[in-house]
Amino acid sequence: MSLSPGSRILFVTDTWRPQINGVVTVIEHLKEEIERRGMVVDVLDPSQFLTVPFPLYTEFRLALFSWRNIRRRIKDGAYxxxxxxTYGPMAWYARAACIRLNKRFTMTFHNQIHLYAEVRFGTWARKLVEKLIYYFYSPAALTLVTTRSAQKQLLGFGLTRVSVWPLGVDKQFFTRGVCPRVFEKPVFVFLGRIAPEKNIEEFLSAELPGTKIVIGDGPDKKKLESQYPDVVFLGYQTRERLVSWMCCADVLVMPSRTDTFGLVIVEALALGIPVAAHSETGPKDIIHNGVNGYLDEDIVRAAKQCLSLSPDRCRDSVKNYTWSKSAETFLSVLQSARGTAP
Structure with missing residues (x-):
C-alpha cells in the first residue's frame, strides 16, 4: 500500500513542547506539511504519560511507565x-512493540549521542554507544539521516538501510527584520543549547572584536553567564523574537562538533548571515568556504573571514531548503523502503 491521502503516520518522540529543540521543530514542520497532503499524523510524546525528570537535564521528562500504553496505541492505531x-524510553518501547507486533517501522537519526557520551565520559563511552546505535537502529526498515556525512557514519557502524533526507527552514527566516538593540560591531552570535556537547566555551573564550551574543538556554547558562560577564545572554527566543535577535548578527559562530545537521545554520544563512564552524558532520554538508561561511579548526579565524562574505550569496545557498521539499523527500524515502522490512 502506498502513502496517499488518508494514510496514517505515527511519530514517536521523547521530546516535545514546551521543550525547544531541533527535534521538536522538525516534527512540528513535518506534521504540518504531511497533513497538508491529506494524511493523518499523530504524535506520541511524554506529555501523554506519567513522567520523571532526566537527572542530567531535568527539563527533559522520561515516560518510564508508558510501555503498555505505547504498545496498545501502535496495535490499535491502524498506522x-x-x-x-529519539533514543529515550518511549523510543525503545515503540521499537520493542513494533518488533513484537511484527509491524514495520522506520527511525530518524537526529543526535550524535555517541559524541555526547565522549564529551561527558570519554572515549570508552563513545565506543560503547556506537555499538548501541547499531543495535538500536538495525531492526528498522529504514533509518533517515539529514546529511551525507551522517549517512556515511551510520554505514560505517554497520547499518545498511540508511537514506538522506535534508531538513528545511521556516519561511520567516528569509525576511530580515531589525535588531531590537544597538550593539558594538561586529556582532558574533551563538544560537543553541548551552551545554557541554555544544562546545560553547570555545565561542565564549574566543578573542573576537565587537560583541558576542548567546541565544538559547541550558544547564550551563547560569555558570557561564557569571564566568563571561562581557557576553550578552538572551535566553530562549522563538519565532519573530528569534528572527529579530538573529538580525543583530554579522556572523553565526557554531563551534559544536556533535550536530547531525545544524538547523540553526540554514536559519542563519536564510537571513543572510554567514556561518563559522568546524569541518564536522552537519556544517561541512552545508557550508562552502568563501560562499556562505568558513570551516576551520581555528574558529576565530573562520569568524573573522566571514565578515567579508555577501549576505545575498548566503541566502541563495539555502533557497532550496524548504519544509515542503523536506516533507516530500521524507515521504518519498519512506515509500521507497516499503516492503523492505527485515
Whole structure:
C-alpha cells in the first residue's frame, strides 16, 4: 500500500513542547506539511504519560511507565507508518512493540549521542554507544539521516538501510527584520543549547572584536553567564523574537562538533548571515568556504573571514531548503523502503 491521502503516520518522540529543540521543530514542520497532503499524523510524546525528570537535564521528562500504553496505541492505531525520532524510553518501547507486533517501522537519526557520551565520559563511552546505535537502529526498515556525512557514519557502524533526507527552514527566516538593540560591531552570535556537547566555551573564550551574543538556554547558562560577564545572554527566543535577535548578527559562530545537521545554520544563512564552524558532520554538508561561511579548526579565524562574505550569496545557498521539499523527500524515502522490512 502506498502513502496517499488518508494514510496514517505515527511519530514517536521523547521530546516535545514546551521543550525547544531541533527535534521538536522538525516534527512540528513535518506534521504540518504531511497533513497538508491529506494524511493523518499523530504524535506520541511524554506529555501523554506519567513522567520523571532526566537527572542530567531535568527539563527533559522520561515516560518510564508508558510501555503498555505505547504498545496498545501502535496495535490499535491502524498506522501505515511508525516513525521513531529519539533514543529515550518511549523510543525503545515503540521499537520493542513494533518488533513484537511484527509491524514495520522506520527511525530518524537526529543526535550524535555517541559524541555526547565522549564529551561527558570519554572515549570508552563513545565506543560503547556506537555499538548501541547499531543495535538500536538495525531492526528498522529504514533509518533517515539529514546529511551525507551522517549517512556515511551510520554505514560505517554497520547499518545498511540508511537514506538522506535534508531538513528545511521556516519561511520567516528569509525576511530580515531589525535588531531590537544597538550593539558594538561586529556582532558574533551563538544560537543553541548551552551545554557541554555544544562546545560553547570555545565561542565564549574566543578573542573576537565587537560583541558576542548567546541565544538559547541550558544547564550551563547560569555558570557561564557569571564566568563571561562581557557576553550578552538572551535566553530562549522563538519565532519573530528569534528572527529579530538573529538580525543583530554579522556572523553565526557554531563551534559544536556533535550536530547531525545544524538547523540553526540554514536559519542563519536564510537571513543572510554567514556561518563559522568546524569541518564536522552537519556544517561541512552545508557550508562552502568563501560562499556562505568558513570551516576551520581555528574558529576565530573562520569568524573573522566571514565578515567579508555577501549576505545575498548566503541566502541563495539555502533557497532550496524548504519544509515542503523536506516533507516530500521524507515521504518519498519512506515509500521507497516499503516492503523492505527485515
Amino acid at each position: 501505515d507508518e511508525v516513525n521513531i525520532h
